[in-house]
Amino acid sequence: MNLIKAEILRFSSRRFIQIMVVMLLVAFGLTIFTVMASTEQPTTEMWANARMQAAETRHYLENEYANCVANLTDTRRCADLDPSKVVVEDYLYGVFHFARQIEALVFFLGAFLSLFGYLVMASFIGSELHSGGMTNLLLWRPNRTQVLGSKLGVGLGMLTAISVVFSLIYIGTFYGIAETMGYAGGMTASGWSHVALITVRGIGMALVAGLVSFAVATVGRHTAAALGALLGYVIVWEGGARLIMEIASRNVGASNDPYFLSTYIAAWFAGEYTYYDYTSHLDNGAMIVYWWQAAVVFGALTAAAAAVAFTGFRRRDLA
Amino acid sequence: MDSALRHKVTAMTAVIEISGLHKTFRGWRRGPKVALDGFDMVVEAGQVHGFLGPNGSGKTTTLRALLGLVHADSGDMRILGTTSADYIHVAHRVGAIVESPAFFGNLSGQRTLELLAMAGGVPRKRVEETLVAVGLRDRGEDLVKSYSLGMKQRLAVASALLKQPELLILDEPANGLDPAGIHEMRSLVRELASRGVTILISSHLLDEIEQVCDSMTIISRGRRVTHGPVAQVLAQHDKGEYSVRVADPAGALEAIAAAGGSARLNEGKLVVSGVTDASWITQTLGTAGHWLTELTALTPDLESVFLDVTGTRPGNGLMSDVDDGWQPPAPAGRAEIEIEVTR
Numbered sequence: 283m284n285l286i287k288a289e290i291l292r293f294s295s296r297r298f299i300q301i302m303v304v305m306l307l308v309a310f311g312l313t314i315f316t317v318m319a320s321t322e323q324p325t326t327e328m329w330a331n332a333r334m335q336a337a338e339t340r341h342y343l344e345n346e347y348a349n350c351v352a353n354l355t356d357t358r359r360c361a362d363l364d365p366s367k368v369v370v371e372d373y374l375y376g377v378f379h380f381a382r383q384i385e386a387l388v389f390f391l392g393a394f395l396s397l398f399g400y401l402v403m404a405s406f407i408g409s410e411l412h413s414g415g416m417t418n419l420l421l422w423r424p425n426r427t428q429v430l431g432s433k434l435g436v437g438l439g440m441l442t443a444i445s446v447v448f449s450l451i452y453i454g455t456f457y458g459i460a461e462t463m464g465y466a467g468g469m470t471a472s473g474w475s476h477v478a479l480i481t482v483r484g485i486g487m488a489l490v491a492g493l494v495s496f497a498v499a500t501v502g503r504h505t506a507a508a509l510g511a512l513l514g515y516v517i518v519w520e521g522g523a524r525l526i527m528e529i530a531s532r533n534v535g536a537s538n539d540p541y542f543l544s545t546y547i548a549a550w551f552a553g554e555y556t557y558y559d560y561t562s563h564l565d566n567g568a569m570i571v572y573w574w575q576a577a578v579v580f581g582a583l584t585a586a587a588a589a590v591a592f593t594g595f596r597r598r599d600l601a
Numbered sequence: 602m603d604s605a606l607r608h609k610v611t612a613m614t615a616v617i618e619i620s621g622l623h624k625t626f627r628g629w630r631r632g633p634k635v636a637l638d639g640f641d642m643v644v645e646a647g648q649v650h651g652f653l654g655p656n657g658s659g660k661t662t663t664l665r666a667l668l669g670l671v672h673a674d675s676g677d678m679r680i681l682g683t684t685s686a687d688y689i690h691v692a693h694r695v696g697a698i699v700e701s702p703a704f705f706g707n708l709s710g711q712r713t714l715e716l717l718a719m720a721g722g723v724p725r726k727r728v729e730e731t732l733v734a735v736g737l738r739d740r741g742e743d744l745v746k747s748y749s750l751g752m753k754q755r756l757a758v759a760s761a762l763l764k765q766p767e768l769l770i771l772d773e774p775a776n777g778l779d780p781a782g783i784h785e786m787r788s789l790v791r792e793l794a795s796r797g798v799t800i801l802i803s804s805h806l807l808d809e810i811e812q813v814c815d816s817m818t819i820i821s822r823g824r825r826v827t828h829g830p831v832a833q834v835l836a837q838h839d840k841g842e843y844s845v846r847v848a849d850p851a852g853a854l855e856a857i858a859a860a861g862g863s864a865r866l867n868e869g870k871l872v873v874s875g876v877t878d879a880s881w882i883t884q885t886l887g888t889a890g891h892w893l894t895e896l897t898a899l900t901p902d903l904e905s906v907f908l909d910v911t912g913t914r915p916g917n918g919l920m921s922d923v924d925d926g927w928q929p930p931a932p933a934g935r936a937e938i939e940i941e942v943t944r
């Protein structure tokens with residue numbers, strides 16, 4: 283208990299973490315600023331215009347849709363042309379439309395929080411190991427598993443708390459902007475629960491990122507190890523290996539997407555991710571990765587990372 | 602005292618007992634490095650025990666192993682009556698600084714101590730007390746990165762004192778301290794010792810060790826070369842030399858030689874060696890008509906003992922290389938320890 287209290291205090295006293303919180307606020311401020319700069323409250327004239335354009339589009343789509351349904355066996359592909367999906371609010375230009383735009387903004391939030399989690403967790407353990415602060419603590423509390431565990435627990439707990447508070451402020455602010463300077467209508471209960479769901483997924487992603495970076499920094503004994511691993515992964519694997527796999531691939535049309543974390547990140551945020559593997563004859567080669575599959579991948583990744591970090595830390599000689 | 606009995610007594614009151622400790626660091630670039638090669642040490646309760654050895658001889662490694670920071674390859678360690686596996690249960694009774702610990706620069710000294718105190722369940726008012734005790738009362742709220750070397754060292758000492766330990770392990774505590782700081786450190790050690798705290802100090806300041814320690818262990822290349830009460834160690838290395846001032850040193854030299862003694866001239870004085878009783882010199886020289894104006898026993902100081910037993914006495918004016926010191930033969934078995942104890 284004392285250990286946890288001390289770790290919470292340590293977390294909040296750390297300069298780097300304070301700076302990162304400020305950076306998060308700055309990024310958040312910039313997003314708000316951009317949105318505010320490009321929105322205005324819709325006038326009656328704008329509404330009239332929008333209704334007119336929506337009606338025109340609907341009229342045009344009716345024919346197209348009928349054609350499409352008549353000619354294609356897989357009518358799912360005609361969904362984009364469905365005239366009943368035309369919404370008047372979509373034709374309000376220069377207006378911040380909460381219901382339509384919040385999803386992308388929450389994805390942004392998730393990305394911010396994940397990066398924040400990655401950096402903060404790496405530094406929380408990394409600089410402690412590097413500076414010798416950890417050694418000092420171990421002179422007081424020699425149970426290494428307990429010490430590392432409390433640090434990880436407190437880090438993830440603080441990360442969750444910060445993420446939740448931030449998300450609430452973030453979404454609340456955008457709703458406020460929509461109410462006062464844009465259009466806040468059209469939010470249904472299911473719309474809200476979707477926003478809640480993707481927010482939770484964003485926070486989940488931040489925790490996964492935090493845990494992985496904590497583990498890498500523990501093994502590498504340095505904050506920079508986690509940053510290096512991230513850069514290395516992105517450049518060597520997501521970039522280089524993807525390119526080589528594509529060049530070297532004998533099966534024309536085969537997809538390497540399942541080998542890349544980015545696929546699962548996309549699936550996790552969007553709920554599902556479709557890639558095309560034309561060597562497969564199922565469903566025209568469309569392969570879907572669902573969010574729960576991504577969850578399994580992340581679960582395995584974090585479990586492995588934590589296991590390596592904890593066993594390594596228990597055995598290691600500390601300077 | 603009978604050897605077996607004495608060994609038993611020591612064992613009963615020992616706060617630290619190390620025997621046959623081995624540690625090899627395995628580096629993947631330079632290959633393995635043997636840091637401890639069958640090291641033994643006993644520190645008895647209530648003692649101030651000096652831990653001496655050349656650079657790289659394994660002092661810090663020993664202390665790290667004791668404190669559970671490095672894992673020894675083999676050997677036995679007992680600290681405050683528990684094995685190293687149970688060290689967790691006695692850690693709160695042990696205060697330690699190991700090799701000028703680094704603290705986080707962006708926290709204040711006070712904050713650093715508060716966080717440790719909290720983690721260790723020590724009341725917060727101890728923080729203030731220890732800051733005062735190490736002379737950092739007015740600088741406690743400054744960031745650690747703004748501290749001078751000696752101030753950081755004082756903070757380190759404070760962190761070791763914070764939990765009011767029964768056993769204090771100090772690795773080069775005087776590192777970077779100014780003369781006043783060293784003086785205060787000496788008083789602090791004496792005061793703690795008078796309150797019954799057992800203290801193990803590793804240091805290169807031999808004068809300090811000689812002044813404050815009751816007993817000591819000297820390590821060289823991972824093995825113990827000498828140990829015992831300070832006075833006893835010095836006496837063991839007493840070569841029975843006396844410095845004699847006479848009007849005619851050359852004549853006196855002949856007189857000693859004629860009487861079967863050995864002597865040499867040194868800076869206008871006569872140095873007589875291998876003497877058990879000083880009166881032999883007075884008598885021999887007096888009979889030969891040389892009248893002594895001065896007779897001084899040349900008791901060895903810790904420095905000369907240290908340089909001799911570790912084989913690091915400087916020779917040709919070059920710095921001797923670390924790891925070039927003398928290494929005693931490996932103890933054949935545990936029996937030899939007993940013999941050493943009685944010596």
Ligand SMILES: Nc1ncnc2c1ncn2[C@@H]1O[C@H](COP(=O)(O)OP(=O)(O)OP(=O)(O)O)[C@@H](O)[C@H]1O
Pocket residue numbers: 599601626627628634635636654655656657658659660661662663
């Ligand atoms: N982490 C490590 N990795 C590899 N070798 C090490 C490590 N720590 C210590 N050593 C080696 O072990 C030997 C003993 O080092 P140690 O730090 O115990 O010496 P010391 O007696 O404390 O010396 P000093 O008086 O310089 O502080 C040295 O040869 C050192 O190079």
Ligand SMILES: [Mg+2]
Pocket residue numbers: 660661662700772
């Ligand atoms: Mg050392």
